[in-house]
Amino acid sequence: MASEKKTAEVTEQKVKPAKKASKKAASKEVVSETKFKKATIHDHEVIIEPIITEKTMSLTSEQNKATFKVKKGSNKIEIKNAIQRIYGVKVVEIKTVNVKAKRTTRGSRFQGTLSGYKKAIVRLESGSAIDLFKE
Numbered sequence: 001m002a003s004e005k006k007t008a009e010v011t012e013q014k015v016k017p018a019k020k021a022s023k024k025a026a027s028k029e030v031v032s033e034t035k036f037k038k039a040t041i042h043d044h045e046v047i048i049e050p051i052i053t054e055k056t057m058s059l060t061s062e063q064n065k066a067t068f069k070v071k072k073g074s075n076k077i078e079i080k081n082a083i084q085r086i087y088g089v090k091v092v093e094i095k096t097v098n099v100k101a102k103r104t105t106r107g108s109r110f111q112g113t114l115s116g117y118k119k120a121i122v123r124l125e126s127g128s129a130i131d132l133f134k135e
Contacts, residue, residue: 036084043082046074050132051119063123066130070096070120079120090125097121 048069050056056067070079076094083091101116124130 034090036088039082039085042078043085046071046078046082047086048117052132059121060129064126064129065121065123066132068120068122070118072098072118074118076120079122083122087130089128089130091122092125093123095121 048071051067051069059065059067066083068079068083074082076096079094079096080091083089097119099117099119102114104112104114106112
């Protein structure tokens with residue numbers, strides 16, 4: 001009888017640490033989900049609009065990258081913070097490009113220019129995505 005009590009106590013002790021480990025694992029999962037601050041007016045001023053073309057859509061589907069037209073004076077840190085706050089996704093990498101202005105003709109006689117802008121190509125963390133076509 002004494003040996004049966006000892007084995008029962010040993011099995012109870014083994015079960016308890018397993019439950020603690022599962023609670024720790026659950027708490028680690030909660031920590032991995034990052035929450036960002038609310039978007040400010042400045043964030044909406046930095047990101048002007050998403051660029052939607054065939055090339056950018058293929059980048060989105062194949063390489064998990066999104067492309068945005070951004071304010072000319074903004075830097076990578078401002079762009080990263082703005083995207084994380086507005087869309088709630090984790091940004092891994094940002095590349096910026098200054099697109100030059102182009103000359104064009106309006107009809108056959110009139111010349112004009114297409115204004116230049118700054119473009120940001122943002123790589124997102126795997127498993128996250130931005131829905132650009134919300135209804």
